[in-house]
Amino acid sequence: xxxxxxxxxxxxxxxxxxxxxxxxxxxxxxxxxxxxxxxxxxxxxxxxxxxxxxxxxxxxxxxxxxxxxxxxxxxxxxxxxxxxxxxxxxxxxxxxxxxxxxxxxxxxxxxxxxxxxxxxxxxxxxxxxxxxxxxxxxxxxxxxxxxxxxxxxxxxxxxxxxxxxxxxxxxxxxxxxxxxxxxxxxxxxxxxxxxxxxxxxxxxxxxxxxxxxxxxxxxxxxxxxxxxxxxxxxxxxxxxxxxxxxxxxxxxxxxxxxxxxxxxxxxxxxxxxxxxxxxxxxxxxxxxxxxxxxxxxxxxxxxxxxxxxxxxxxxxxxxxxxxxxxxxxxxxxxxxxxxxxxxxxxxxxxxxxxxxxxxxxxxxx
Amino acid sequence: xxxxxxxxxxxxxxxxxxxxxxxxxxxxxxxxxxxxxxxxxxxxxxxxxxxxxxxxxxxxxxxxxxxxxxxxxxxxxxxxxxxxxxxxxxxxxxxxxxxxxxxxxxxxxxxxxxxxxxxxxxxxxxxxxxxxxxxxxxxxxxxxxxxxxxxxxxxxxxxxxxxxxxxxxxxxxxxxxxxxxxxxxxxxxxxxxxxxxxxxxxxxxxxxxxxxxxxxxxxxxxxxxxxxxxxxxxxxxxxxxxxxxxxxxxxxxxxxxxxxxxxxxxxxxxx
Numbered sequence: 001x002x003x004x005x006x007x008x009x010x011x012x013x014x015x016x017x018x019x020x021x022x023x024x025x026x027x028x029x030x031x032x033x034x035x036x037x038x039x040x041x042x043x044x045x046x047x048x049x050x051x052x053x054x055x056x057x058x059x060x061x062x063x064x065x066x067x068x069x070x071x072x073x074x075x076x077x078x079x080x081x082x083x084x085x086x087x088x089x090x091x092x093x094x095x096x097x098x099x100x101x102x103x104x105x106x107x108x109x110x111x112x113x114x115x116x117x118x119x120x121x122x123x124x125x126x127x128x129x130x131x132x133x134x135x136x137x138x139x140x141x142x143x144x145x146x147x148x149x150x151x152x153x154x155x156x157x158x159x160x161x162x163x164x165x166x167x168x169x170x171x172x173x174x175x176x177x178x179x180x181x182x183x184x185x186x187x188x189x190x191x192x193x194x195x196x197x198x199x200x201x202x203x204x205x206x207x208x209x210x211x212x213x214x215x216x217x218x219x220x221x222x223x224x225x226x227x228x229x230x231x232x233x234x235x236x237x238x239x240x241x242x243x244x245x246x247x248x249x250x251x252x253x254x255x256x257x258x259x260x261x262x263x264x265x266x267x268x269x270x271x272x273x274x275x276x277x278x279x280x281x282x283x284x285x286x287x288x289x290x291x292x293x294x295x296x297x298x299x300x301x302x303x304x305x306x307x308x309x310x311x312x313x314x315x316x317x318x319x320x321x322x323x324x325x326x327x328x329x330x331x332x333x334x335x336x337x338x339x340x341x342x343x344x345x346x347x348x349x350x351x352x353x354x355x356x357x358x359x360x361x362x363x364x365x
Numbered sequence: 366x367x368x369x370x371x372x373x374x375x376x377x378x379x380x381x382x383x384x385x386x387x388x389x390x391x392x393x394x395x396x397x398x399x400x401x402x403x404x405x406x407x408x409x410x411x412x413x414x415x416x417x418x419x420x421x422x423x424x425x426x427x428x429x430x431x432x433x434x435x436x437x438x439x440x441x442x443x444x445x446x447x448x449x450x451x452x453x454x455x456x457x458x459x460x461x462x463x464x465x466x467x468x469x470x471x472x473x474x475x476x477x478x479x480x481x482x483x484x485x486x487x488x489x490x491x492x493x494x495x496x497x498x499x500x501x502x503x504x505x506x507x508x509x510x511x512x513x514x515x516x517x518x519x520x521x522x523x524x525x526x527x528x529x530x531x532x533x534x535x536x537x538x539x540x541x542x543x544x545x546x547x548x549x550x551x552x553x554x555x556x557x558x559x560x561x562x563x564x565x566x567x568x569x570x571x572x573x574x575x576x577x578x579x580x581x582x583x584x585x586x587x588x589x590x591x592x593x594x595x596x597x598x599x600x601x602x603x604x605x606x607x608x609x610x611x612x613x614x615x616x617x618x619x620x621x622x623x624x625x626x627x628x629x630x631x632x633x634x635x636x
């Protein structure tokens with residue numbers, strides 16, 4: 001069963017008038033995977049999800065679900081169910097009627113229907129809520145009802161459109177954990193649309209990062225974070241310091257680059273990388289730079305002056321001006337030691353590891 | 366003191382407003398219970414005679430039944446038409462949407478008597494017999510804007526994802542309309558129905574011009590005004606009609622507010 005494709009998207013485009021919302025999307029999502037479509041608003045991720053649901057039809061390309069060509073099949077005949085961003089709880093029905101809505105058409109008989117509704121409500125931990133009206137529920141409860149209503153249909157694929165974006169931070173984090181464990185227990189393929197990179201990293205088996213109707217990178221969360229293919233992907237997934245570097249050597253898979261202040265490194269080429277001239281863009285994550293205290297030393301060090309700081313409780317963010325670099329480096333320092341000594345204007349030493357540098361494709365470079 | 370010199374205009378205006386607008390209406394029920402045969406002060410005594418006479422008046426009963434029939438037909442047809450039109454207007458973008466909306470809403474601003482005369486001429490020209498049916502036809506045009514304004518508001522707040530959720534759960538388009546769309550906008554539909562009925566029930570001009578030999582209640586009342594002796598009975602009838610209108614409009618308003626609440630209740634995913 002590993003890696004049997006559940007969803008195959010081939011050459012899918014969607015135009016709205018002259019606007020190209022999706023441009024030649026090719027993606028394969030394996031059975032039982034928790035897959036996320038991540039990107040800023042307007043990148044086409046919701047449009048793609050709606051095509052998977054059958055609520056919209058692609059202008060070009062095909063969509064296969066579980067081997068069957070579903071491109072022209074309408075939403076009510078697809079083995080997919082969706083959790084809407086607004087949850088779309090039917091306001092004139094109570095919770096049990098909402099959850100049982102889709103079962104009515106299957107003509108299972110009253111007893112079987114009731115049993116499956118109860119089971120679904122149990123699964124989302126709302127066992128005694130059947131008689132409540134939709135408008136008597138909190139945001140988190142509405143979200144669970146929407147989940148139960150979709151899962152009760154036993155779909156092959158569950159589609160989730162920003163399901164957590166309307167919840168407050170604490171509840172959102174709780175629901176993330178619950179969503180992940182729910183997915184693992186039911187074993188259904190989940191496709192999640194989100195603009196929250198932390199949510200995507202925490203929940204997914206695989207992530208597709210989208211910009212302007214195109215997929216920029218598809219990979220596992222750690223790979224996406226540690227080896228973003230493009231500058232855009234790197235920037236969207238958390239902070240990144242970008243540096244200009246000279247190309248000093250090249251093999252099939254690697255590039256040797258010389259940076260102005262962070263030394264020379266042999267870096268892996270991201271997929272689809274093409275060098276333009278002898279310049280390349282490299283990046284280093286703020287958390288890979290570390291403040292050196294007192295007489296601590298490290299094999300690779302930099303000296304700079306604190307240009308600005310922001311205190312976040314558990315961490316402090318600093319911008320450190322380094323002589324010879326155009327832009328100050330941002331760094332994130334865990335506040336386990338001497339955070340009050342990190343004052344603006346103070347001179348500090350930073351440790352870095354050339355291994356932490358990553359090479360990114362940068363169309364602007 | 367300067368304060369005293371200032372004329373307090375607002376209370377004067379308010380008294381005048383209430384006196385001229387609502388006082389005459391209040392006289393209606395007052396005289397309908399007055400035992401004197403003329404509509405004049407001083408009042409004589411309390412009686413229910415006029416109501417009793419009214420209920421034995423076969424012509425009046427006939428006119429009332431006509432009004433009821435016309436009212437029901439008008440509100441049914443108008444609301445059905447308005448459901449389709451307001452759904453199209455709120456839901457789709459199509460060429461000619463603005464002019465179409467304008468045409469539907471225009472009767473609100475057209476001089477009714479001109480429309481009534483024009484319709485009469487055309488109907489006679491085509492050779493269609495005047496009847497309650499022609500009254501219904503005319504009144505539908507005049508009720509449509511009222512129905513539309515209620516229903517457009519009802520459909521506008523409707524979250525489209527409710528219908529998509531229904532489709533996604535396996536329901537057909539028609540089933541979705543029946544199981545989700547209609548129930549959610551039901552209060553707005555009821556409100557539109559009652560509003561149309563009320564408008565039709567006391568509409569005079571179209572009924573007068575287009576009814577031929579059949580009369581509706583307002584036309585009947587107009588006919589009775591020639592006879593001074595009938596006046597107290599007309600007062601009684603007027604009181605009953607007023608009561609009915611107020612009741613129906615109250616229900617319509619309650620339904621409209623419920624519709625509003627439903628729409629806001631479904632809309633907000635809030636933590």
